[in-house]
Amino acid sequence: MxxxxxxxxxxxxxxxxxxxxxxxxxxxxxxxxxxxxxxxxxxxxxxxxxxxxxxxxxxxxxxxxxxxxxxxxxxxxxxxxxxxxxxxxxxxxxxxxxxxxxxxxxxxxxxxxxxxxxxxxxxxxxxxxxxxxxxxxxxxxxxxxxxxAPGKIGAVYVLNPSSGIPAPAACRPVVVWLHGYGINGELDESYQPLADTGAIILGINGTEMIDRVNSFRWIGPGFEGTHQVVQNGLKELAAQQCIDRKRVYLMGFSQGSQHAGALLAQHPDDYAGALLLSPGGQQATPTVSKARGKRVFVINGKLEGPRNQQMSADFRKLFSNGNEVKSRTHEGGHSFPDDWSTSFPQALRWLMGSEA
Missing domain, CATH: 1.25.40.10 (Tetratricopeptide repeat domain)
Structure with missing residues (x-):
C-alpha cells in the first residue's frame, strides 16, 4: 500500500x-x-x-x-x-x-x-x-x-425461537426470508426478534451467485426457479424438525420481496401470506394473482425511487381482490425502517393471526 x-x-x-x-x-x-x-x-x-x-x-x-x-x-x-x-x-x-x-x-x-x-x-x-x-x-x-456454485445456491440458514418462547401444540410455522440483491440468506442475532414471534425463520441463498461467494441474486425469467429453491429449503428444514406446511409465510426485501410477492400470487396453496419490504427488481410484477383469503403486508419508504414506489403500489393492488392487505410507508428510503426490530415482529404476528 x-x-x-x-x-x-x-x-x-x-x-x-x-x-x-x-x-x-x-x-x-x-x-x-x-x-x-x-x-x-x-x-x-x-x-x-x-x-x-x-x-x-x-x-x-x-x-x-x-x-x-x-x-x-x-x-x-x-x-x-x-x-x-x-x-x-x-x-x-x-x-x-x-x-x-x-x-x-x-x-x-x-x-x-x-x-x-x-x-x-x-x-x-x-x-x-x-x-x-x-x-x-x-x-x-x-x-x-x-x-x-453447488452447495451455495439455495443454501439454508435456520433461526429458531428462543428457549423461553412457548411451543405450540402442533408444529411451528415458518417464515421464509428472501434477501435483497447482492446479499445472502444468513441470519444473525439481530433477526432473533423475528423468530421470537414463535416462527422458525428460514433464510435461503438466492438462485445465482454474483461476484462473491456470499453474494447472490434471484434470477428469472419468471419466478419458478425461486419457488423450487424455497420448496427444497422447506423440505430440508422438515427433515430436521417439525414444521407446519400450512403456515409457511414469505418475507422479502427488495428483489427478494418481488419474488416473495410473485410466489404468493402464483402458488397460494404453498404459502399462507407475505410480508413485502420495499419491493424492487428488473422483472415485471405479476398482474394476475391466484391468492385468496391471504394476509399481505406491504412496507416501503417515502424516499424510495419511483420504480420501487410503483412496485409497492402494484403489489397492494394485486392482492386487493379477496385478500386482507395492510400497508405502511415509513420515513426512510430503500432500507429497513429504524424501528424494524419491533415493527417487523408486529407485522409478522398480524400476518400469522397471532396479534394478541
Whole structure:
C-alpha cells in the first residue's frame, strides 16, 4: 500500500507541477489537486484492497477514471484479487478501449475468475462478445462457476425461537426470508426478534451467485426457479424438525420481496401470506394473482425511487381482490425502517393471526 500511495502522490505532484510550469495560476493547481483528491484520500485511508474496491465502487457512476485508478491500486495491492481486474476491464470496455479491456479480462481469468453468469450478462462487454478473448474467458469462468456454485445456491440458514418462547401444540410455522440483491440468506442475532414471534425463520441463498461467494441474486425469467429453491429449503428444514406446511409465510426485501410477492400470487396453496419490504427488481410484477383469503403486508419508504414506489403500489393492488392487505410507508428510503426490530415482529404476528 505504501508503494502505491507513493506512486499516486508522486503522480499528483507531477501533475500540479506541470500546471505551474505552464504558467497557470494557483487556482489551476488547486483544481488539479481537487480532481485527484478522492483517489489520494482513498489511498491514504484504505487499509486493504477491499476498502479500495469499496471506494472505487462509489466512484464508478461519477468519475470512471478515478474508479479505474482505485481498482488498479486494489489490483496491485492484492495479487489474488479477481474482481478488481474484472471491474477495470469493464470500465475500459465502457470507454471503448477494447485492447485494455481484453488485457484485464485475461488477467482476471488468470487469477481464476469464476463469475461466468455475471460476465455473460454484462452489457459493458457487448462489443467484445464475438472476440476470441472474450469467448475463451467466458467459457473458463462458466466452467469454474459450475464447480463452485453447488452447495451455495439455495443454501439454508435456520433461526429458531428462543428457549423461553412457548411451543405450540402442533408444529411451528415458518417464515421464509428472501434477501435483497447482492446479499445472502444468513441470519444473525439481530433477526432473533423475528423468530421470537414463535416462527422458525428460514433464510435461503438466492438462485445465482454474483461476484462473491456470499453474494447472490434471484434470477428469472419468471419466478419458478425461486419457488423450487424455497420448496427444497422447506423440505430440508422438515427433515430436521417439525414444521407446519400450512403456515409457511414469505418475507422479502427488495428483489427478494418481488419474488416473495410473485410466489404468493402464483402458488397460494404453498404459502399462507407475505410480508413485502420495499419491493424492487428488473422483472415485471405479476398482474394476475391466484391468492385468496391471504394476509399481505406491504412496507416501503417515502424516499424510495419511483420504480420501487410503483412496485409497492402494484403489489397492494394485486392482492386487493379477496385478500386482507395492510400497508405502511415509513420515513426512510430503500432500507429497513429504524424501528424494524419491533415493527417487523408486529407485522409478522398480524400476518400469522397471532396479534394478541
Amino acid at each position: 505504501k508503494t502505491l500511495l507513493g506512486i499516486t502522490l508522486a503522480t499528483a505532484m507531477t501533475l500540479c507541477t506541470a500546471f505551474l510550469h505552464a504558467g497557470e495560476s494557483q487556482d489551476a493547481e488547486d483544481i488539479a489537486f481537487q480532481a485527484l483528491k478522492p483517489v489520494v484520500t482513498a489511498l491514504i485511508n484504505a487499509s486493504d484492497a477491499e476498502e479500495l474496491m469499496a471506494r472505487a465502487d462509489t466512484l464508478e457512476a461519477t468519475d470512471t477514471l478515478q474508479a479505474i485508478a482505485l481498482y488498479l491500486a486494489a489490483n496491485r495491492e492484492d495479487p489474488k484479487q479477481m474482481l478488481a481486474p474484472y471491474r477495470v476491464a469493464a470500465l475500459f470496455a465502457r470507454r471503448g478501449d477494447d485492447t485494455l479491456a481484453e488485457r484485464f479480462l485475461q488477467e482476471a481469468d488468470a487469477r481464476g475468475m469464476w463469475f461466468g453468469p455475471l460476465l455473460a450478462g454484462d452489457e459493458d462487454f457487448a462489443d467484445l462478445r464475438q472476440t476470441a478473448t472474450f469467448k475463451t474467458v467466458l467459457a473458463n469462468a462458466q466452467q469454474r462457476y459450475k464447480k463452485i
